[in-house]
Structure formats: C-alpha cells, structure tokens
Amino acid sequence: MAATAGHTNRLMHVTNKFSSRCFLVDTGTDLNVLPLTTFETRARGPTLRAANRSMIKTFGTCSVQIQLGKDKFLVNCLAKCLPDLVHVDQAGFIKNRYSADNVVKLISLINISQQQFDLPMVKMLKPDVDKTKVKWEKDLEISISPDVWMSICEDRSHDSFSFWIDEKSPVGLDQPVVVRHLAGIFRSLWKKMMKKWSVTQSLTFSEQLEAGIRYFDLRVSTKPGEGDELYFIHGLFGNKVYDGLIEINNFLKSHSKEVIFLDFNHHYAMQDSNHQYLIQMLSKIFGSRLCRVNLVEEITLQYLWERNYQVLVFYHHPVAHDFPFLWPGHQMPAPWANTTDAQKLVQFLETTLNERAKRGTFHVSQAILTPQAKTVIRGLIVGLRDSLVTRNLPVIMNWVKCQKPGVNGVNIITSDFVELVDFATTVIKLNYQLLHDKSKHRHF
Incomplete structure (x- = not known):
C-alpha cells in the first residue's frame, strides 16, 4: 500500500525535515519508491510490480538518510x-x-x-x-543481586574526564620534559596538536552515565597559580574535579539503584594537604553514598542497596588506608598492554584474564591502544581517534563480544570513545550470560 503526502488517511507517516518528503511507516517494506525530480538523472532501475501485478517503471536506485526530527x-x-x-x-x-x-x-x-x-x-x-535515563544495574535486581560484584561485568571509559581539555592551559606534569619544552617553543600550535591526542572521550560525565558507563578512570592534579584547586588532567588540564563530582552526584540523586566506581589512579603535583582536600571533597559531596571498605566477596548489589551505598572510591595512594570509604588501589588492578597493535592487545587481555586473582580484588581489562612516539608523528594532525582508535575498534569489539563474566572471566572493561560503537550495551549484555547459566542450573 502506498500513501501520498497531502492526502488524509489513517496510516502513520514521517517527514524528512530536510527534504520535506513524506514516508510511510511500514516495518515490512524493503524499499521506498520516490518520485523522479527534474534534477535527477534517468537510469535503468530494478523491475517492480505493484500489488495488482502492474509494472512500476523505475529509473535507478539511491540511498537516502532521513532525519526524522526530535x-x-x-x-x-x-x-x-x-x-x-x-x-x-x-x-x-x-x-x-x-x-x-x-x-x-x-x-x-x-x-x-x-x-x-x-x-x-x-x-x-x-x-x-x-x-x-539508563538504569541497567536496577534491571539486574531480580536475578543477579546474589552475585558478588567481581563476577559482574562493568563498562568503563578510559580517561573519563577528557571530553573537555583546555588548550590554553599549561602542559601537565604527567607529560615528559621534552613535551613540555616543545610546548614552550611552539605554544598554542603545539597545544592544539596535543589536544587531539589528549581527548579520549566525546561524552560528558552525564552523557556517559546515561549511556550506561558506571566506572570512571580519573587523573587529578593541582594547577600552577590555582592554589589548592584540583583539576582533571591528561596532557593538558580539563575541568575542575569538584564540578565533575557534582555532575555525577546529581545523576545518583535521581537514580537511587545505580552504583558507580571512581578510580583515582594518578595524582600529580599533590602534597598531603591536597589529598586531604580531595578526600574531604568526596566526603562532602557523596556523604552516606560512599561504600565503606569490605571484603570484595561481600559486595553484591543487594548489599549496596540495603545500605544505600552508590559510590565505591578507589584511591591509589597510601593515604587511602586512613579512611574507611577509600578502597586501596591494589584492589583494582588494571594491567596495561602499552601497544598500538590490536592483535597483541587481544593476546595481552587473554593472558591477564587467565592470571586474574580469584579472590580479594576486582579486575580491569584495558581494551585500549596506546600511541607511541612514531604513532603520534604519523598522525600528528589527525589525532588519536581517527589514526588509531576507529580502525582498530572492530578487532577490539569482537574480543569483547566473545567474553564471559564471572570469577574466571571479565569484570570491568575500559575503552576510548565509548560512543563510537555501542560499547556500553555490548558490555552490559555480557551479564545476561550469568542469567542463562542460572536458568540452566534451575532446569537441572
């Protein structure tokens, strides 16, 4: 059945807001027939027949991308x-x-x-x-809550804060001396190129949370001339840590069943007083949502929900032992492949999974490629996303899809530019293998 724009009928249509063409919504349709305009070239098209078996003359084929509106x-x-x-x-x-x-x-x-x-x-x-508002952890309540969290598969963004980098800021102490020296010579031009390699995410904290990301990889530093204020850092400085934590907390306020991991794994130019300032900030913002340190085997969704815990903070610094809500960094090991070769990365991920501790820790599989000096030189203008990440994603995602969560499987998987593929959904779906396994046991 066909319908013509302008005629009144009960069939549902959508209109391409760019071309104003009207399309019939029909899930069984293999193709649409469009009227030939005076601007289009006539060619030989496929032979079509209408429902009454009459011939429909066609003049070629084309692909049309439709923008349906909001x-x-x-x-x-x-x-x-x-x-x-x-x-x-x-x-x-x-x-x-x-x-x-x-x-x-x-x-x-x-x-x-x-x-x-x-x-x-x-x-x-x-x-x-x-x-x-994605609430995938709450959706696991019925069937997965008895499982310890080290058996559940989480999705994580690498350098989660790097969606905004200030190219006017000074180069951070996380960079080698030679990089900082070159920035002093070439100034803004060098920093613009640095930004292309410092940004590893495109989505803000809120957008990552809405997409299903629940684990955040955080690197913080003081900034010259800014006193005790702390900033996220990856080559160049990003947003204030306080602003990022407030954004995350706002999400948690409206999603009481969601649980997040904050992994503060790198600290630069920070004295004891700066650590105290950050820890007080965490306590003030998240308050009773902060999960106290316990045996990893005790941490289940049910355990967290019963106590209204929503935040687990991992702090890679000796000061963590002085605070009951700071989990020591060694309980969140994240082996790093440090390679540009996707196949070597997959081999490394398999090896480290086999060596994963069976008790007492979580485990991060860093499914990321790390640019070397020659990689940066070759793609200096293009940047990390287009020169390294995009072309290797198929290999990495194929590995992810083949994984199985559990004590002997993946736990937390990290990725750059999580929006390029349906990364969060792919990782979340792995958890339903646990449900299928339980269903099989019940049948036996």
Whole structure:
C-alpha cells in the first residue's frame, strides 16, 4: 500500500525535515519508491510490480538518510507499547543517534521478544523528556543481586574526564620534559596538536552515565597559580574535579539503584594537604553514598542497596588506608598492554584474564591502544581517534563480544570513545550470560 503526502488517511507517516518528503511507516517494506525530480538523472532501475501485478517503471536506485526530527516525538508515539517489551536485550533513544537507528533497534527488540519470554528487562522511557535515563544495574535486581560484584561485568571509559581539555592551559606534569619544552617553543600550535591526542572521550560525565558507563578512570592534579584547586588532567588540564563530582552526584540523586566506581589512579603535583582536600571533597559531596571498605566477596548489589551505598572510591595512594570509604588501589588492578597493535592487545587481555586473582580484588581489562612516539608523528594532525582508535575498534569489539563474566572471566572493561560503537550495551549484555547459566542450573 502506498500513501501520498497531502492526502488524509489513517496510516502513520514521517517527514524528512530536510527534504520535506513524506514516508510511510511500514516495518515490512524493503524499499521506498520516490518520485523522479527534474534534477535527477534517468537510469535503468530494478523491475517492480505493484500489488495488482502492474509494472512500476523505475529509473535507478539511491540511498537516502532521513532525519526524522526530535526523538521526543517517537517516544510519545511508542510510549504505550514500551512497557510490554520483554527481552534480555535493551533499546533506547540515545542522544546523538539518528531516530531511524533507534526505531530499527526497537523493532528488532520487539521481534525477538515475541520469541523469548524469559529474563524480563524493561527500560523506562518518559514521554515528557527527550532522553532516556539508563538504569541497567536496577534491571539486574531480580536475578543477579546474589552475585558478588567481581563476577559482574562493568563498562568503563578510559580517561573519563577528557571530553573537555583546555588548550590554553599549561602542559601537565604527567607529560615528559621534552613535551613540555616543545610546548614552550611552539605554544598554542603545539597545544592544539596535543589536544587531539589528549581527548579520549566525546561524552560528558552525564552523557556517559546515561549511556550506561558506571566506572570512571580519573587523573587529578593541582594547577600552577590555582592554589589548592584540583583539576582533571591528561596532557593538558580539563575541568575542575569538584564540578565533575557534582555532575555525577546529581545523576545518583535521581537514580537511587545505580552504583558507580571512581578510580583515582594518578595524582600529580599533590602534597598531603591536597589529598586531604580531595578526600574531604568526596566526603562532602557523596556523604552516606560512599561504600565503606569490605571484603570484595561481600559486595553484591543487594548489599549496596540495603545500605544505600552508590559510590565505591578507589584511591591509589597510601593515604587511602586512613579512611574507611577509600578502597586501596591494589584492589583494582588494571594491567596495561602499552601497544598500538590490536592483535597483541587481544593476546595481552587473554593472558591477564587467565592470571586474574580469584579472590580479594576486582579486575580491569584495558581494551585500549596506546600511541607511541612514531604513532603520534604519523598522525600528528589527525589525532588519536581517527589514526588509531576507529580502525582498530572492530578487532577490539569482537574480543569483547566473545567474553564471559564471572570469577574466571571479565569484570570491568575500559575503552576510548565509548560512543563510537555501542560499547556500553555490548558490555552490559555480557551479564545476561550469568542469567542463562542460572536458568540452566534451575532446569537441572
């Protein structure tokens, strides 16, 4: 059945806001027939037949990217059916993704949910807001809560704060002397190139949380001329630590079942007084949400929810032993491959997983490639994302998809530019292997 724009009917249409062309919403359609304009070249197209078997003359094929408009419109249209969706997968309207992609994902979920009815998981989309608040840990409540957290797979962003880097700031002490020296010579030009290699994420803290990221890799430093104020740092200085923590806490206030990990693994130009200042900041902002140190084997979702804990802070400094809410860094080992070769990275990840401690610690699999000097020189203008990350993502993601969570499997996986692929969803889905395993045991 076809429908023409301008005619009144009961069929649902969407309009491409760029071209004003009207498209019939029909999930069974393989292609759309578009009228030939005077600006398009005539060519021989495929032979088509209408429902009454008459011939439809065509003049070639083309691909059209449709911008459907705001996601809020689709949320309103689909809100009534969303509560009935049941499957171990998840779908949502994600910021910066075309609405058409979201619809395809949702339709796929509906088709699968009609075939499998076990392990329910429903995402909540509010029609009155433009974006989904992802609450994946709460969705695991029924089936995974008895499992210790070291068995659950978490998604982590590498240098989580680096979505904004101030190219006007001085070069940080995390950089070699030669890099700081060159910055003094070439000044703004050098810093602009540095920024291309310092930025490893595009999403803000709030956007990462909404995408499903629950583990944050944090590096902090004092800044020359700024007194005790602390900043995030990766080559150049980023946002104030205080502002970032407030942003994270605001998310937790409205998502009481979500739990996050803050890993302060690098500290630069910090004296004892600076550590005390940061620790007081953490205590003041998160308060009773801070989880006190305990045996790792005791940490389950149920344990955390019963005590209203939402934040685990790992602090890689001896001062951590003086505070009950600071987990020592050695309980969060993160082996680093330090390679630009994706295949060597995969081999390293497999080796370190096999050597993973069975008790007493969490474990981070750093699925990231590290640029060497020659890598930076070759891609000086292009930057980290386009010269190293994007082309190697397929190999890395294939490894991630083949993993299994559990004491002998992956626990926390880290990645650069988590938005380039559906990284968070891929990692979260690994947890449902635990549910399938439990289901099999129940059947036996």
